[in-house]
Amino acid sequence: MGQRGDRPHIYSFGGPAGGWGSVRSLADILTRERIDARGYRELLRQNKPQGFMCVSCAWPKPADHHPAEFCEEGAKATAWELTRRRTTPEFFEKHSLSELRGWTDYDLEQQGRLTHPLRYDAATDKYVACSWEEAFDAIGAALRPLDPAAVAFYSSGRTSLEASYMYGLMARMYGNQNLPDSSNMCHESTSVGLKAALGVPVGTTRIEDFDKTDAIFFFGQNVGSNAPRMLHNLRACRKRGVEIVTFNPLRERGLERFTDPQNPAEMLTLTETSISTQYHQLRAGSDIAAMTGIAKYLLLWDEKARAAGKPEVLDHAFLAGHTVGFDEFADAVRAAEWGDIEAETGLPRADLEAAARVYAGAGAVMAIYGMGLTQHVKGVENVRMVVNLLLLRGNIGKPGAGPTPVRGHSNVQGQRTVGITEKTELVPVERLEAQYGFTAPRKKGLDTVGTCRGIIDGSVRGFVGLGGNFLRAVPETEAMEAAWPSLDLSVQIATKLNRNHLFPGKQAFLLPCLGRIERDVQASGPQAVSVEDSTSCIHGSRGKVTPASPHLLSEPAIVAAIAKRILPPNPRLDWDAWVADYSRIRAAISETYPDIFGDYERRLFTPGGFWKGNNAAERIWETKSGKAEFHAPSGLSAAGFADVPGRFRLTTLRSNDQFNTTIYGYHDRFRGVKGTRDILFINAEDMAEAGIAEGEIVALESDAGDGRRRRRDGLIATPYAIPRGCLGAYYPECNLLMPLDHHAEESHVPAAKSVPVRIVRGNRDEGAAA
Structure with missing residues (x-):
């Protein structure tokens, strides 16, 4: 099984991101997954109007698209879903779950697409085929007696806006807001930090800002592996002289050099574009210190310029009119010692001065960051420090400038937009109550960490997973795997087998669903779904491929079937009608969120997506103070623990x-x-x-x-x-x-x-x- 060779091979890779290496990698996976001509045709529909939206990352889908609007990673995700391999009930007749727990993640998923609904049989330690009705009836019978507070409804960021809205509504009508999702594991620090500082939980830039920016600062984001289509934007920026300053502990090839696979001249001549003009390898968790050093120079140069009657370095008109907390932040920056900054970052002071000179000389700056900032003990402070740096020169709310968090899953940001959250204040609960005639819970629900604690201590008794590989993605793996079988019920909605499925609750069901690339035909005909990208643009997505199995149901159909088993009939909500015609779900979404989803159906397939709006991008600050807020960090390190010998x-x-x-x-x-x-x-x-x-x-x-x-x-x-x-x-x-x-x-x-x-x-x- 698998691709492991006889011995590991470690070598020095000298090529660029993209280029012929990307082409060979794509050819390898298409061959391995047995992709036929239809799969190649589907790749040409990827991320295009009237096509399907990539099931991988959430990078924007431009209106002015390339002939092939997919990257190496996105093509792998498509091939992974379109594979001709199948995991049938016969596979489970041959393998117990105890045996499969010894397999690797790769080997499990490489068995192919799940084809039938399955229930766990404890007597044989195997999954066995069951009917959909049997599964739904048993799930309903298990969930109805449970205390709603003891059930968690997890969702993966690949789930569509339509299914996410239904799922969140079902949980609230059931009686809880236990809605952990993949954002809890990656960009929740962005949602908290940006919301506090700017009044919005998302970035303020759009893809058009790459054409207007003067400089880009990267923090903790590996574009070559995690959002490769962005390399086209970065290449275009470099061609017109935009400086790109990178802070990252490792040297990542995508931030060094790129050859455009869609440019014949570059491919034939092996031409490369250098991406970063400065590359600073700082210690993990030291970004606050690095940004503090940059800010120290900006403050110093501004004081000297003002004293000499020269143009100001900081945007004092913006600071006075649009911000609060500047003086406290500036005091904290001035108090920071250079020796401490250099020790924390591992960078010489001259490097930070060089970065500061780029920032000071640029009229518009974008700050792009990823989980290298958010996944730290002081992750929220990391995000707020990015905002601090941008505010100093008014780099929010103007063309070519602003924070640009790079989201992972293709709809992880969109899920939050339509109600997948444990926080009452992020959902229009009063509007939901008026719309559907029920009393929504106000108590804060469980996030990912809270759900894990509840599973370990036994207070969580039921778990429903709409996609994802929760047990594999969370911390404390051994304790979580040991506790999982104590759940009264575990339900997994998935396309392929993964490790989480091998740890069943006392009752367990594995329910196979349609993938986004597949044709979804309901009573009213073929259906489309929608997703939101990292820049708050909404895109329609339509699958056309024949489903992997005739026994698959769509995510909306599965959610509706469970909802009908656990909720009383509601004259204001016809789950079956929603499944028959997804435009009815979108109509319900637009009623709940009229400011965002007005004229939803007409705009669904707008080239480049339709923008949901962003008040901070218009310099409207929905914060406690009514202005953008500086935040003085509590220290220079985001790691959350001290450096001691051997650690x-x-x-x-x-x-x-x-x-x-x-x-x-x-x-x-x-x-x-x-x-x-x-x-x-x-x-x-x-x-x-x-x-x-x-x-x-x-x-x-x-x-x-x-x-x-x-x-x-x-x-x-x-x-x-x-x-x-x-x-x-x-x-x-x-x-x-x-x-x-x-x-x-x-x-x-x-x-x-x-x-x-x-x-x-x-x-x-x-x-x-x-």
Whole structure:
């Protein structure tokens, strides 16, 4: 099984992002997944008007699209869904769940698309086929007696706006707001931080801003693996002289060099575009310190300019008219010592001065960031520090400027827009009550961390998962896997088998659904769905491929069927009518959110999507103060733990052969790793100091100080360009090293980008700390 070779191959990759390497990678997965001519045709419909929206990342889909508007990662996601491989009931007749727990993530999903509804049979430890009616009736019978507070309704960010709206409504009508989602694991720090500072929980830029910006600052985002279509925007920026300043612990190839696979001249001549004009490898979790250093220079230069009667460096008119808290922030910046900033970042002061000069000289600046900022104990402060930096020169609410968080899942931002949240204040509950005639819960529900705590302590008794691989994605893996079978009911709605499915509750059902690329025909005819991208644009999506199995149901159909089993009849809500015609769901959404979704149906397939609006982009600040708010950080480090001898900051990473927990293969081309995921990236000087040989097998142990032993064995020590005191290893395999309480302080996002660990040599019983 799998792609593992006889031995792992570690090498130095010298090529650019994109280019022929991308073409070869695409050809490999299309062949491996047995994609035929229809699959190639579907790729040409990807991310285009009247086509389907990529099931991978949420990067914008431009109106002026390329002939092939997909990237290497998006094409892998499409091939993964269109695979001709099938996981049938016969497969489960041959394999118990105990046996399958020994398989890798790749091998599980590589079995192909699920074809039939399944229930868990404890006597044989196997899934067995059942009818849809049997499954729905049993799920309803299990959920109705449970205390609603003891049930969690998780949803993956791939779920459409239509299904998400139905799902959130069902949970609230059932009696809870226990709606954990994938945003809880990644960008909740953005939602909290931007909302507090600007009054909106999302970024303020749109794709058109790339044409108007003068400089781009990158923080903790790997564009080459996580949003490769953005490379076209970055390439265009560089061609017109835009400076791109990058802060990231690892050197990522997509932020270094790019060859456009859709440019014949570049492909034939092997021409590359340099992306970053400055690349600063700071220590994991030290972005606050780096931005503090930049701000110190801006404040100093502004004071000197004003004293000399020269043009101001800061935008004082903007600061006075649109912000509060500047003086307190400026005092904190001035008080920060350069020695502390340099020690925290690992960067010389001159590097921060160089970055500050770019920022000071640019009329419009975009700040692009990812989970390298949000997944820290001080993740919310990281986000607010980005806002602080932008506010200094009025870089919010003008063309070519503003915060640009890069979302992962294709509709993770959209889910929040239509009610997938545990927070009452983010949902128009009074409007829902008037619309559907019920009393909505006001008590804050469970987020991801709260759900995990409830499963471990036994207070959560039921779990319904609308997509995703929850158990594999969360921290505290071993404790979670041990606790999961105690659930009274677990329901998983999925397209492929994954590790979460191998840990059934006392009753468990695995329900296969249509994928977004597949034709969805209901009573009124073929249906379309919609998603929201990272820049708040809504896109219609229409699948045309024959479904993987005639036994599949759509996500809206599955949600409606469960809702009818657990809720009393409601004369104001006809679930069957919604399933028959998804435009009725969109009409209901527009009634709940008229300011966003007015004229929804007509605008559904607008080229480039239709913008839902963003008040902060118009310099309307819906904050407590009515203005954009500065925030003085509590310290220079976002890691949340002290540096002591032997303790490292572990950053968990995705390879460019995976999307979140989905592993497409064993080739992380950009980092030169093939045939394995059991890798520990470590600074060569740290290796030498610890006496670790290249290729030595080591382990990592959690150093959280809570007395619990968490260990990941079998890692190949590999020298890599990473700052001293920092380590890199793959997600989700290293999630077991993260304590559940190691999360962002306000947002509860697991702090996966700075996990306290120690390196251990030797075997599990006799190992010694390096």
